[in-house]
Amino acid sequence: MAEITIKYLAEKLKMAPSTVSRALNDSYEISQPTKDKVLKLARELNYQPNPYARSLREHKSKTIAVIIPERINNFFSQVIDGIEDVTQQHGFHLLMYNTHEDIQLERKIISYLLNGRVDAIVMSVSSQTSEIDHLETVFSKGLPIIFFDRICPQIPTTQYITNDYESGFKATEHLITRGCSKILFLLLSKEISIGVERLRGYRDALKAHKIVFEDSWIVQCCHEEQDNVEKISMLLQSPQRADGILASVEKLAIATYRAVNKQKLSMPKDIKLVSFSNMKIADLLCPSLTTISQPAYEIGKECAIQLMKKLSRKTQPDLESVTKTFPSIINIRESSGG
Amino acid sequence: MAEITIKYLAEKLKMAPSTVSRALNDSYEISQPTKDKVLKLARELNYQPNPYARSLREHKSKTIAVIIPERINNFFSQVIDGIEDVTQQHGFHLLMYNTHEDIQLERKIISYLLNGRVDAIVMSVSSQTSEIDHLETVFSKGLPIIFFDRICPQIPTTQYITNDYESGFKATEHLITRGCSKILFLLLSKEISIGVERLRGYRDALKAHKIVFEDSWIVQCCHEEQDNVEKISMLLQSPQRADGILASVEKLAIATYRAVNKQKLSMPKDIKLVSFSNMKIADLLCPSLTTISQPAYEIGKECAIQLMKKLSRKTQPDLESVTKTFPSIINIRESSGG
DNA sequence: CTGAAAGCGCTTACAG
DNA sequence: CTGAAAGCGCTTACAG
Structure with a gap:
């Protein structure tokens, strides 16, 4: 060459x-x-x-790192499409990393980015991320970072979420109006930010409707589909089983379908389900899935727009320390009783 | 900083x-x-x-470009997971590009990569890619390139496909044994390599079963779901409509479901469907979808392994000019009559 | 075993 | 308007 x-x-x-x-x-x-x-x-x-000669000289790389916890996931794919559509117009390149929900891998990836490899980071933290010193390092080094969905409120930067509290509340209320009185909340273990907000909404909705909450209704799941199916199956065969399920993440809804089939129960008759999900074919499932879907593409775009604005200025003002909320949409379908 | x-x-x-x-x-x-x-x-x-100082000095970037035509697609997500799992272990970084099936964008992206930004390219070409001079430029510049799925046989390099001819043949034969005699083949417009092979398999299967093929059975679709749904709906309401459909790409299967629903037909009774698809929840659709699924993760891994092997050697031997075939799996479900 | 020097391919302050 | 020079942060051939 x-x-x-x-x-x-x-x-x-x-x-x-x-x-x-x-x-x-x-x-x-x-x-x-x-x-x-x-x-x-x-x-x-x-x-x-030669991009590297220029980067070395200019101390900027025209590249951005995107860090997500999972790749086979419509939500993240849509976010990334949004990011790319904006950054591409500005001549930026995208370095992509999947943490597989692994905090150790997340730390390692972050460490690779600390010496000028990227001009900024757009990130959704792993569900294991409880210690955040690696993220604090990024911030203190002055490397711009934006969080979305699974945010990190302790870092004073721009963060994008959806109205998770409200969605959790509404979804729960929806199940209640459809006759549910024992509602399970499925979440990923130790999941941060979004899980917490959705959970709060769920609990407040129960309270608002004078349903006495039981600790066993909060079910910590994992990332292994088979394990989740078995766990949910177990719960469904108990004599005083739930009549409604709120899945805080799409993969837990899938596991629920499998568990329901396994137990030969009928949805929505025996059990009703609502899930956070950006699946495009929720309406083609059997039964069609009631979802709360997030404006993923728009979130990605907005992350990128903010970053481009910051990076294109000579005097780069700090990213505003603010959490912006996008509205999710609830799509009522058969799985929750229509 | x-x-x-x-x-x-x-x-x-x-x-x-x-x-x-x-x-x-x-x-x-x-x-x-x-x-x-x-x-x-x-x-x-x-x-x-500083990675860029090192890259400039060493004339290698330890980064690889991955170019795909579409991001919201399980197949590609799985391939990329495979690539990343291997390259990460070797300390390589991944620059990611989505061509949105747009040849102009594909050319532009390629042009960004021509001056040392990446050490190699892993790519699946857009469905519009008929002229390939930009890909020839990559090759002639000595920049290693590997193709997968939508390959480019004219470039003498390593390429990975699945047994598309055979799968097309078997899928068609399966529909025939389920009683179909008028089988539509849905493909993306001007789609290269995979479409061609799958189509050949389809036609040979018809011939083998003495079914007289009609030109109108090959339906060129597009990337707009709504347009596809309408086109397929039209075809389904014709009096001498097809009784079987082979969708060469997942999105066309989705459009078929929507069209079938729209026409209030019943699958598999009125029309049977088989599709190439790596959807994980094909079994949860209504009716469950008969799929031909490709070993996407393994393909990604293999691409990366070959590249790592090449790039890690001092004396980098050329990538073998060979097309390697992975076996797809047919999963028979309700949509084709079970 | 350690150091001084050159150079990768750019850009920009400084001269003229 | 154009050019010579320095320097971004590394690595390595060449000395010693």
């Missing part, structure tokens, strides 16, 4: 490299004829600047 | 930068005591080498 460099162009054109560089960057200091000559040759030879 | 550099460490330690660099890289030329001192301080100050 014999690369075309500025030096090479300069030789061919019998100019100084500095002149070529300035012409390429359309500097006001360079005459039009010179610019024309340089551009012409650059195009002919398909000159592409 | 005041960065810790080698120069800074060298000053603190009263050594030369070259010594520090060598100690950090565990060079045999450096004494153990010196290494210990350097490593100690580096750890204390949490030194992270």
